[in-house]
Amino acid sequence: DIRIKDDLVNRPFQLWEVTNAIKKGTNTSPGWDKIHYPMLRNLPHSALKVLLKIFNEIWDSGSIMEGWRTFVIIPILKSGKDPNSFLSYRLIALSSCVCKTYERMIKLRLNWWLEEHQKLSPHQLGFRKQRSTLDYLSAFVNEVYTNLTENKHTLLPMWIYIKLMIT
Structure with missing residues (x-):
């Protein structure tokens, strides 16, 4: 209750x-x-x-x-x-x-x-006004590009890696 x-x-x-x-x-x-x-x-x-x-x-x-x-x-x-x-x-x-x-x-x-x-946690983006789960994807892509320009590695979330391996 x-x-x-x-x-x-x-x-x-x-x-x-x-x-x-x-x-x-x-x-x-x-x-x-x-x-x-x-x-x-x-x-x-x-x-x-x-x-x-x-x-x-x-x-x-x-x-x-x-x-x-x-x-x-x-x-x-x-x-x-x-x-x-x-x-x-x-x-x-x-x-x-x-x-x-x-x-x-x-x-x-x-x-x-x-x-x-x-x-709500600041990490909760889905089902919230003016927020979307796409915000996470955008932040991730931004981090990848930033790390590429700085010659750093990006930790790839496992579910994305598995999805890439399947397709």
């Missing part, structure tokens, strides 16, 4: 957080409930307040609605693959856009808290 004892994290959600999360939703296919993001974007203010109330009740209780654990799985055949083999399919899981909105609200709040309180 991991709990953050910070009133800014644990406080009830506000209406602006709901509307912000809905705006950030992409026009993905809906889940079993058939609710699309355009439907959520066009909710009247009174319906958004009801949705906020539901989200806050879930937030306080710590348990999500049973229907949000239901996914529609759609198999999509990979190009040029044998349709009789299970491995030839890519599975797509469709979940509720309402649930995804709630998850996005939590994600945005937790990301803010982690950044604000510097809880």
